[in-house]
Amino acid sequence: MRENNGAETVDVVIVGGGSAGAVLANRLSADPERTVLLVEGGPAYTPDEYPAVLRDPARVGGDEHDWGLTATIDDTGRVIPTPRGKVLGGSSAVNAAVALRARADDFEKWAAHGVTGWSFEEVLETYRALENTTDGDPRLRGRTGPFPIRQRTRAELTPSLRAFIDASAAQGLARIDDPNGTQQNGVTPYPLNVVNEVRQNTGLVYLSDEVRRRRNLTIRGRTTVDRVLFDGTAATGIVTLDGQVLRAGEVILSAGTYGSAGILMRSGIGPATDLGRYGIEVVSDLPVGRRLQDHPFYYNIYTLKPDANAMSPAAGAIVWTRSSEAVGDELDLHISATHLADPSISPTGGAIVLATAVTQPDSIGSVALRSRDPKDGLAIDLNFLAEPRDRRRMLEGVQLSRRIGREAAMAAVVDSELTPGPGIRDDTALEQVIRQQLDTYQHPTSTAPMGAENDPWAVVDSVGNVRGMSRLRVVDASIMPRALSTAPNVTTIMLAEHIARTSLL
Numbered sequence: 001m002r003e004n005n006g007a008e009t010v011d012v013v014i015v016g017g018g019s020a021g022a023v024l025a026n027r028l029s030a031d032p033e034r035t036v037l038l039v040e041g042g043p044a045y046t047p048d049e050y051p052a053v054l055r056d057p058a059r060v061g062g063d064e065h066d067w068g069l070t071a072t073i074d075d076t077g078r079v080i081p082t083p084r085g086k087v088l089g090g091s092s093a094v095n096a097a098v099a100l101r102a103r104a105d106d107f108e109k110w111a112a113h114g115v116t117g118w119s120f121e122e123v124l125e126t127y128r129a130l131e132n133t134t135d136g137d138p139r140l141r142g143r144t145g146p147f148p149i150r151q152r153t154r155a156e157l158t159p160s161l162r163a164f165i166d167a168s169a170a171q172g173l174a175r176i177d178d179p180n181g182t183q184q185n186g187v188t189p190y191p192l193n194v195v196n197e198v199r200q201n202t203g204l205v206y207l208s209d210e211v212r213r214r215r216n217l218t219i220r221g222r223t224t225v226d227r228v229l230f231d232g233t234a235a236t237g238i239v240t241l242d243g244q245v246l247r248a249g250e251v252i253l254s255a256g257t258y259g260s261a262g263i264l265m266r267s268g269i270g271p272a273t274d275l276g277r278y279g280i281e282v283v284s285d286l287p288v289g290r291r292l293q294d295h296p297f298y299y300n301i302y303t304l305k306p307d308a309n310a311m312s313p314a315a316g317a318i319v320w321t322r323s324s325e326a327v328g329d330e331l332d333l334h335i336s337a338t339h340l341a342d343p344s345i346s347p348t349g350g351a352i353v354l355a356t357a358v359t360q361p362d363s364i365g366s367v368a369l370r371s372r373d374p375k376d377g378l379a380i381d382l383n384f385l386a387e388p389r390d391r392r393r394m395l396e397g398v399q400l401s402r403r404i405g406r407e408a409a410m411a412a413v414v415d416s417e418l419t420p421g422p423g424i425r426d427d428t429a430l431e432q433v434i435r436q437q438l439d440t441y442q443h444p445t446s447t448a449p450m451g452a453e454n455d456p457w458a459v460v461d462s463v464g465n466v467r468g469m470s471r472l473r474v475v476d477a478s479i480m481p482r483a484l485s486t487a488p489n490v491t492t493i494m495l496a497e498h499i500a501r502t503s504l505l
């Protein structure tokens with residue numbers, strides 16, 4: 001193994017420059033006395049270099065900027081791709097740029113796992129500080145932070161997206177103009193981190209040219225990390241895929257829900273029985289990867305009439321509401337309306353996708369190693385709809401989506417229903433089609449969850465320190481104690497800002 005390429009030991013090494021890692025690299029290197037090394041598996045484009053596929057918010061998935069992971073979706077064994085951004089900016093560079101905060105109810109559920117410091121009142125200031133937006137109540141919304149969020153207006157939407165809003169209102173859903181304000185239960189145009197039709201990823205906005213000029217910050221792209229090195233239970237550095245050793249005073253894993261879980265397990269932190277299978281020496285027997293959550297996603301697609309088939313801007317509008325089984329104040333259903341579809345699927349050249357998600361799933365999935373070799377990827381089991389309550393809520397969501405699709409406002413723009421299709425009428429047939437065509441909303445979390453010491457599922461404490469270890473943290477979507485009731489990007493950014501502000505600086 002080659003050590004540090006001859007360089008000095010850094011104070012902090014951050015592994016992964018995605019939604020969380022780019023934030024940390026910025027905040028930690030603001031102190032010129034602290035040396036920070038950010039190691040990213042994908043290319044570290046300068047702000048000017050990001051290619052069109054990453055700038056264009058209508059192109060979701062990032063093409064070659066992907067880790068190529070796959071997952072088993074449920075007990076049928078069907079395998080689907082699970083895209084994860086492989087580039088500076090991470091999944092924030094390839095995502096749909098929907099910028100919705102989590103709700104007070106989400107943070108109350110975190111508190112039930114014994115985490116402290118994460119009440120809505122405590123995180124609100126961090127949400128405000130991270131964003132700059134021109135809209136909304138200034139007591140709730142931020143004006144001067146690094147991350148731009150723009151609320152789409154009805155006037156900016158395509159005719160069919162406007163029809164979706166009207167049809168949802170006709171189904172009794174409230175019209176909302178700022179879902180990042182006080183009210184979420186209803187229908188609204190999307191807030192997006194898109195400015196001048198450019199997706200604002202964290203590599204772009206948190207790692208500006210000015211930040212990158214800091215002499216105490218080094219960014220290494222195209223460097224995949226294999227594992228963490230230890231002296232006893234203290235992290236001392238990392239080992240890259242090609243065997244280089246990079247020493248550091250503290251190691252922070254921000255490689256994402258799958259990436260961080262993989263690195264932890266290859267480093268000997270994970271379920272002892274699994275690690276033993278691959279001959280990995282156990283450093284700490286912790287339930288890494290055992291509480292994966294993600295949002296199941298079903299696409300109810302309509303072809304559009306030729307005179308209403310505009311598909312740009314692709315995003316969008318959303319119904320965020322509660323199923324008949326929702327508990328307390330929770331909102332457990334999304335119906336996301338977009339034109340994120342290949343127009344060639346429609347004979348009229350236009351389509352609208354109403355995608356239902358159960359956003360407070362009971363089902364728990366898992367992530368495990370396939371082998372000791374990082375190149376072999378991971379065994380991901382989403383275990384979607386395993387719990388009957390998730391199946392019932394998914395069915396209810398799709399039924400609502402189809403009622404919206406049949407409303408007069410939609411009839412004015414819709415040519416026909418493409419999926420599940422008019423032939424699918426009864427619930428049994430609908431449930432079957434949902435199973436066959438189910439996908440992921442791409443919101444995996446909770447493979448290294450925060451929790452109190454007596455929480456048997458917890459891998460890290462309330463500020464990301466790995467239990468029983470020193471100088472090793474995980475800070476990314478993997479540490480959320482459970483799935484959010486919404487899309488997780490802004491909350492992942494908030495989480496990194498919050499941990500930086502409350503315990504790292």
Ligand SMILES: Cc1cc2nc3c(=O)[nH]c(=O)nc-3n(C[C@H](O)[C@H](O)[C@H](O)COP(=O)(O)OP(=O)(O)OC[C@H]3O[C@@H](n4cnc5c(N)ncnc54)[C@H](O)[C@@H]3O)c2cc1C
Nearest residue numbers: 016018019020041090091095096098225256259477487489
């Ligand atoms: C296609 C898609 C669409 C989505 N749409 C939305 C949306 O519209 N709104 C929303 O809120 N959320 C959306 N999400 C989810 C959201 O983007 C993620 O939840 C969020 O980006 C997760 O942030 P993170 O920091 O945990 O991980 P990431 O942003 O994925 O960052 C992890 C980083 O670590 C790097 N890395 C991983 N492994 C290694 C390794 N071994 N060595 C070195 N580097 C490594 C990766 O390359 C990446 O840069 C979407 C996600 C995807 C993939």
